[in-house]
Amino acid sequence: MSKLGKEEEQRALDIHKNSTFINICDTTGLKNFSASYIEKLKRAGISSIVVTSFGGRNLSDSIKRANEWDKRCVGLDNVSIVTSVEDIKKAKTDGKIAVILGSQDTEQIERDPKNLNIFHKLGARTMGLTYQRKNSIGDGLGERTNCGLSKLGIHVVEEMNRLHIVVDLSHTGIVSSMEAMDISKYPVTFNHRNVKSLCDNIRNLPDEQIKALAENGGVMGIMALSAFLHNKGTREGSTMENYLDQIDYVTNLVGVNHVGIGLDLGEGSTPEGFLSLRTRFPEFPPLDELKRKGLYSPEELENTKLLAITEGLVARGYSDKDIQKVLGLNALRVFDKVWS
Amino acid sequence: MMQLNSEEEKRAIELHKKSIVLEAHSDIGWSDVTPRRIKGEKKVLEKRHIPKMIAGGVNTSIVTVWCDSGWVAKSIGSVDHPTLATLKSMDLIRQDINESKNIVTQVKTIEDIKNAKRDGKIGLLFHLEGGKPIADNLCYLRVLYDLGIRSAGLVWSGRNNISDGIRERSKSGLSNFGVEVVNEMNKLGIVIDVSHLNTVAFFDVLEFSSAPIVASHSNSKSLCDHRRNLTDEQIKALTEKGGVMGMCSMPSFINKKEPTLEKWLDHVDYISELVGVEYIGLGPDFMDYMGDTPFNAIPGPQDLENVSKLTNFTRGLVSRGYSDGEIEGILGGNFLKVYEKVFKFHQNF
Numbered sequence: 001m002s003k004l005g006k007e008e009e010q011r012a013l014d015i016h017k018n019s020t021f022i023n024i025c026d027t028t029g030l031k032n033f034s035a036s037y038i039e040k041l042k043r044a045g046i047s048s049i050v051v052t053s054f055g056g057r058n059l060s061d062s063i064k065r066a067n068e069w070d071k072r073c074v075g076l077d078n079v080s081i082v083t084s085v086e087d088i089k090k091a092k093t094d095g096k097i098a099v100i101l102g103s104q105d106t107e108q109i110e111r112d113p114k115n116l117n118i119f120h121k122l123g124a125r126t127m128g129l130t131y132q133r134k135n136s137i138g139d140g141l142g143e144r145t146n147c148g149l150s151k152l153g154i155h156v157v158e159e160m161n162r163l164h165i166v167v168d169l170s171h172t173g174i175v176s177s178m179e180a181m182d183i184s185k186y187p188v189t190f191n192h193r194n195v196k197s198l199c200d201n202i203r204n205l206p207d208e209q210i211k212a213l214a215e216n217g218g219v220m221g222i223m224a225l226s227a228f229l230h231n232k233g234t235r236e237g238s239t240m241e242n243y244l245d246q247i248d249y250v251t252n253l254v255g256v257n258h259v260g261i262g263l264d265l266g267e268g269s270t271p272e273g274f275l276s277l278r279t280r281f282p283e284f285p286p287l288d289e290l291k292r293k294g295l296y297s298p299e300e301l302e303n304t305k306l307l308a309i310t311e312g313l314v315a316r317g318y319s320d321k322d323i324q325k326v327l328g329l330n331a332l333r334v335f336d337k338v339w340s
Numbered sequence: 341m342m343q344l345n346s347e348e349e350k351r352a353i354e355l356h357k358k359s360i361v362l363e364a365h366s367d368i369g370w371s372d373v374t375p376r377r378i379k380g381e382k383k384v385l386e387k388r389h390i391p392k393m394i395a396g397g398v399n400t401s402i403v404t405v406w407c408d409s410g411w412v413a414k415s416i417g418s419v420d421h422p423t424l425a426t427l428k429s430m431d432l433i434r435q436d437i438n439e440s441k442n443i444v445t446q447v448k449t450i451e452d453i454k455n456a457k458r459d460g461k462i463g464l465l466f467h468l469e470g471g472k473p474i475a476d477n478l479c480y481l482r483v484l485y486d487l488g489i490r491s492a493g494l495v496w497s498g499r500n501n502i503s504d505g506i507r508e509r510s511k512s513g514l515s516n517f518g519v520e521v522v523n524e525m526n527k528l529g530i531v532i533d534v535s536h537l538n539t540v541a542f543f544d545v546l547e548f549s550s551a552p553i554v555a556s557h558s559n560s561k562s563l564c565d566h567r568r569n570l571t572d573e574q575i576k577a578l579t580e581k582g583g584v585m586g587m588c589s590m591p592s593f594i595n596k597k598e599p600t601l602e603k604w605l606d607h608v609d610y611i612s613e614l615v616g617v618e619y620i621g622l623g624p625d626f627m628d629y630m631g632d633t634p635f636n637a638i639p640g641p642q643d644l645e646n647v648s649k650l651t652n653f654t655r656g657l658v659s660r661g662y663s664d665g666e667i668e669g670i671l672g673g674n675f676l677k678v679y680e681k682v683f684k685f686h687q688n689f
Binding site: 057107110111112133134135136139142143144145146147148149150151152153154175 | 410421476498499500501502504508509510511512513514515516517518519
């Protein structure tokens, strides 16, 4: 990374401190969501994270998991579960990490849009429509088919709009996500998705979809996983420059208002974990290998040295305002539109 | 109704009696036995269905267990859980069978079917109408096989994680999991029924299934433009793979203006001309008895209002000049041949 002068370094530090830094995809599991992890996040200058607290594959399982998350969050001093933009701002003032609760799938509503209200009542503010595979709502990214939303899927998007839950399309197939963007009255997110033109991978977004996202007013969070950052990432790992290239690309394509940070990193993820994920989803790149070799992610990001992103954006000539947008204001804008 | 001379009459009656008459699609299980037993009724089959089936000369009936629809699953169980609802429905139907063991029996093999005919009992073979109860794990499919599911549709009209059905707004084919389901059904020896699939999924199943498949209740689209009927191209593809299609007596599937028995027989003639008579079976899907469901009680065409009138179908086949062998095939033999082939795919697991 290009060296910054003293003045630029200070500027980066100031921006980083004053920004509302939101990682819209933190993958930490409940097991590792501890006081020490929260301290780590605070040291890194993070204000807010989106977590998958509504996991599970059916209603009762999902609710039970969310209940455990709730208990944990309540038990941690420096954590605040947030359901509004004001909450996020207040958490920052209070020196707490603002935790946004969500899911990466919607199959847990058991084919009944009415059940979305339960998730909303329990604090869910963002939900992924599908996870890689076909469900009753739409096709996931890893499907052999690429179909649109079902009738039920349309109802689900409408009901998520009505309840003010963010529609997340991170693992949703192309046609289904295009339709969801069309149908949703509010901006959507791809809370962890990268650029296909820079890294030709099943999970990365083609330009056409990034443009559609911009039209929709939404935001995509750039992932910090080597395999999704550039074409040689699967073998060689990646650097901060690869990460910044992703941000640059989206900015050049559609402007700076639609890119954010969605690291897809978390505490305590193991190669074994990814290995088991790949058994179920063989279309994923071999992340476990990268993890083993220590090439999983740009080093700085894996060690939560998030200042590196701000410094990188300074080095690449972004204005203070634009950097703040990337770090959190873009995501905040979307949350504000959907939640209020 | 068609006029037969006395010799033809005699021939029709004898043929009907002699054949294994197989009704390839019947809803009595999910729509009548299940809800009535939930309300506390007993011997529903014996009181409401078996007498009509005996009058119609039915030997085997493919009885659907249907929990692919949220409404049905909910009406059966207290929660919307298709797998549990299916198990419950199957249990209720089996209890009902057990209460009338002397006249009705569950069948799982070709031998069972033949034995039931020999013993003068009606054999019921379980069919899974839509794959939602398989959830996201093939283990449920294997367990359902153990309980006697020998035939299955992949999805009813909407969408599940296997495929899109015929009424879904998007018409996608099989999902990755859907392909796995087809392979597993092949391995188990479960007959795959494509009657409710959209065209893309229909051809996907033909491509991925190593066993012949059936369309248990669908007619010719060229004669009656209903979304559930099959195009000539589909009929050719299905039968080239050794599949059979069951002629459906639902009026809207027969003819929009004149849903008569004669018009129904026209479908038999048409398909027989198109691909051969050996690919035709009987899949009437009678709905005359449906009351407490979201569906109306719809009688079949005149002289074929319900299952007790099935002999008129055979009389019709005689009047159209089909040979004894051909008629025996249409009444059940053709389906039995496919079942036999598919059942042989069964591998121990």
